[in-house]
Amino acid sequence: MNNQVQQKPVLLFLIPMYVSYSSFIEPFDNGRSYQKKDGKFYNSLSTDIPLGPISISAYVKQFVDIDVRQIDFNVELNHVDAFPYDNFRDYCLEHLNGIDFKPDIVGVSSLFSPSMFNFLDCGSVAKELWPEALVLGGGNIPTNSYEYMYSNLECDYFDALCFGEGEKPLKDLLLAEDRSSYLETSDSWITKSKSKPENLFIPKHDFIEDLDEIPFFDYDLIDISRNSANPVTTSFHSIDNKIGFHIMTSRGCPYLCTFCASHRTHGRKMRYHSVERVRQDLTRLCQQYDATQVIFQDDHLMSDKARVCELLDIVKELKLDSLYQNGLTLYALDRPMLEAFFNAGVRHLVLPVESGSEKVLKEQMRKPLKFGISERVAEDCRDLGIYTNTNILIGMPGETKADIEEARLNLRRIKTNWFNVACASPLVGSEMYETASRKGFISGDVMGADYHHAVINTDEFSAAYIQRMQYIFNLELNFIYNQDVLCGDFEMALKGFENVIKVRPDHAFAHYFAAKAYFQLGNIERYNACRNKSEHFAQLPFWKDWIEYFQLPNLGEEVFSTDKASAASAAPV
Ligand code: B12
Numbered sequence: 001m002n003n004q005v006q007q008k009p010v011l012l013f014l015i016p017m018y019v020s021y022s023s024f025i026e027p028f029d030n031g032r033s034y035q036k037k038d039g040k041f042y043n044s045l046s047t048d049i050p051l052g053p054i055s056i057s058a059y060v061k062q063f064v065d066i067d068v069r070q071i072d073f074n075v076e077l078n079h080v081d082a083f084p085y086d087n088f089r090d091y092c093l094e095h096l097n098g099i100d101f102k103p104d105i106v107g108v109s110s111l112f113s114p115s116m117f118n119f120l121d122c123g124s125v126a127k128e129l130w131p132e133a134l135v136l137g138g139g140n141i142p143t144n145s146y147e148y149m150y151s152n153l154e155c156d157y158f159d160a161l162c163f164g165e166g167e168k169p170l171k172d173l174l175l176a177e178d179r180s181s182y183l184e185t186s187d188s189w190i191t192k193s194k195s196k197p198e199n200l201f202i203p204k205h206d207f208i209e210d211l212d213e214i215p216f217f218d219y220d221l222i223d224i225s226r227n228s229a230n231p232v233t234t235s236f237h238s239i240d241n242k243i244g245f246h247i248m249t250s251r252g253c254p255y256l257c258t259f260c261a262s263h264r265t266h267g268r269k270m271r272y273h274s275v276e277r278v279r280q281d282l283t284r285l286c287q288q289y290d291a292t293q294v295i296f297q298d299d300h301l302m303s304d305k306a307r308v309c310e311l312l313d314i315v316k317e318l319k320l321d322s323l324y325q326n327g328l329t330l331y332a333l334d335r336p337m338l339e340a341f342f343n344a345g346v347r348h349l350v351l352p353v354e355s356g357s358e359k360v361l362k363e364q365m366r367k368p369l370k371f372g373i374s375e376r377v378a379e380d381c382r383d384l385g386i387y388t389n390t391n392i393l394i395g396m397p398g399e400t401k402a403d404i405e406e407a408r409l410n411l412r413r414i415k416t417n418w419f420n421v422a423c424a425s426p427l428v429g430s431e432m433y434e435t436a437s438r439k440g441f442i443s444g445d446v447m448g449a450d451y452h453h454a455v456i457n458t459d460e461f462s463a464a465y466i467q468r469m470q471y472i473f474n475l476e477l478n479f480i481y482n483q484d485v486l487c488g489d490f491e492m493a494l495k496g497f498e499n500v501i502k503v504r505p506d507h508a509f510a511h512y513f514a515a516k517a518y519f520q521l522g523n524i525e526r527y528n529a530c531r532n533k534s535e536h537f538a539q540l541p542f543w544k545d546w547i548e549y550f551q552l553p554n555l556g557e558e559v560f561s562t563d564k565a566s567a568a569s570a571a572p573v
């Protein structure tokens with residue numbers, strides 16, 4: 001009798017570090033960072049559950065007996081005590097050299113342009129270590145940049161790159177008798193030879209129309225306790241380090257926002273999981289994985305309001321906390337809808353206001369949104385007790401300095417709790433990228449375009465101007481004209497300031513405004529502590545400049561008025 005056990009083929013998904021090596025080891029001044037045991041500061045890495053690979057895994061396992069594993073370098077790197085490497089590749093090589101299995105297929109998955117070179121490193125290390133393995137790439141990066149990757153970067157180590165969603169293309173590849181010839185003939189796989197311009201190959205999406213055909217995602221691929229130290233979700237106001245499970249109940253978005261690249265991978269047509277299926281998944285996450293919180297990642301959750309109400313009922317019934325990381329379409333958030341969110345326990349929403357200029361919203365962003373709606377939604381949320389973050393972009397091609405000044409004034413009317421102000425980034429795959437590159441507006445590294453660094457120079461403004469204005473907006477909207485302070489909610493304002501201090505302990509403005517809030521609350525001990533810190537950090541040249549720019553008065557001089565409203569009067573005109 002032959003006792004030899006037939007080994008299943010192993011498919012290994014690799015998730016590269018999402019940020020570039022340089023921004024990992026030298027985090028931006030205005031970004032999130034954390035200190036490792038080696039004493040150095042590193043950029044924060046998001047550790048959201050990668051839904052692409054766990055969806056593909058669940059789908060292909062229906063057809064093929066395969067052992068799927070996954071290494072998410074963002075999770076791994078959040079757990080190392082030091083990073084003594086000169087580049088990501090050396091780390092990747094050492095890590096993968098140490099694993100105790102040999103994959104037959106390696107699937108590198110990446111969604112974000114800044115991770116392009118780490119994505120390539122994963123592919124090249126995989127081929128070096130396991131030359132026999134089929135090395136594949138998928139996600140937004142190869143979907144949008146396959147030509148550039150094969151022709152300019154000569155990434156021969158990738159046997160093929162997947163265009164768009166990967167469930168069906170990978171299933172068909174795994175089932176193919178001759179995988180090499182399948183890759184050469186499939187419409188959704190791009191190989192080096194197919195990508196040569198003379199072949200005129202145009203890849204096509206191979207979507208699953210009814211998302212219920214994908215079984216319950218393979219959450220077993222991740223170790224949730226390691227993923228849960230997620231700097232993104234822990235920054236949510238209502239989060240108390242709970243274990244959050246990401247889900248996506250629909251795919252696609254019909255809108256045409258010029259700065260968005262999502263449609264390139266998922267298309268513009270809405271596709272859904274049925275409400276019943278969402279109920280089953282959420283119930284299973286609660287029962288089998290002890291989930292207490294779910295994080296919806298849908299691009300356009302609000303496309304069907306009646307469906308959203310049903311989903312909220314399920315969330316409520318299962319007593320789940322729920323987060324909506326992507327901004328929800330504002331026009332759909334009328335008062336009854338916001339009440340439905342509140343009744344389902346939602347206490348935090350992200351508002352994609354994007355601009356304070358109607359002209360920019362309409363002409364530069366093609367966003368179907370009236371500024372008045374944004375004002376109303378923020379006010380309703382405050383009234384109901386839903387904390388809001390508001391996303392703002394500045395520096396779109398076609399935006400003028402006058403538009404930016406108009407936005408700067410108008411945004412002071414949005415009664416949100418916090419603003420996230422970003423420099424418009426030309427995401428590869430977006431219309432904005434096409435426009436900006438056609439007009440020669442892009443300077444610097446678009447692959448690194450991650451909303452922290454301005455890279456667009458137009459006839460109207462320079463990237464340096466946008467970079468500076470982004471920080472002015474940030475300081476002005478979050479500190480000088482902080483809406484919690486203006487509304488007299490000093491406790492809430494303090495949460496925001498303390499959050500900033502947690503990630504930037506030398507933030508002189510956060511200490512300054514925290515001191516003012518403590519004073520208003522009558523906590524003189526904390527007032528003194530924050531005031532001392534603010535004065536200490538105000539000596540740093542960086543903060544000296546900004547204090548001078550905003551002409552911040554010395555704390556002791558104006559704060560000793562007991563009139564609460566005086567906090568607002570400290571704002572310079
Ligand atoms: C959730 C999400 C996040 C999460 C993290 C997601 C994660 N870990 O998976 C967080 C909040 C961290 C995040 C952050 C950011 N995000 Co984001 N995000 C998304 C979002 C909304 C959903 C991703 C998702 O889960 N999709 C669902 C799954 C099922 O699809 P998928 O991951 O694409 O996988 C499918 C295919 O890509 C493919 N595939 C994927 N991998 C593989 C591998 C193989 C081998 C194969 C064959 C196929 C394959 O098949 C999968 C199944 O169909 C997308 C938009 C979107 N709809 O995809 C934007 C998106 C990816 N984000 C985007 C951006 C710009 C950002 C930020 C820069 C935004 C910011 N302001 O900071 C940051 C960057 C983070 C960083 N550098 O650290 C852009 C990226 C475009 C680009 N070229 O860079 C997108 C496309 C949105 C947009 N507006 O265009 N994001």
Ligand code: SF4
Pocket residue numbers: 253254255256257260261262299300
């Ligand atoms: S930004 Fe959001 S609403 Fe606009 S097209 Fe992209 S997914 Fe749709």
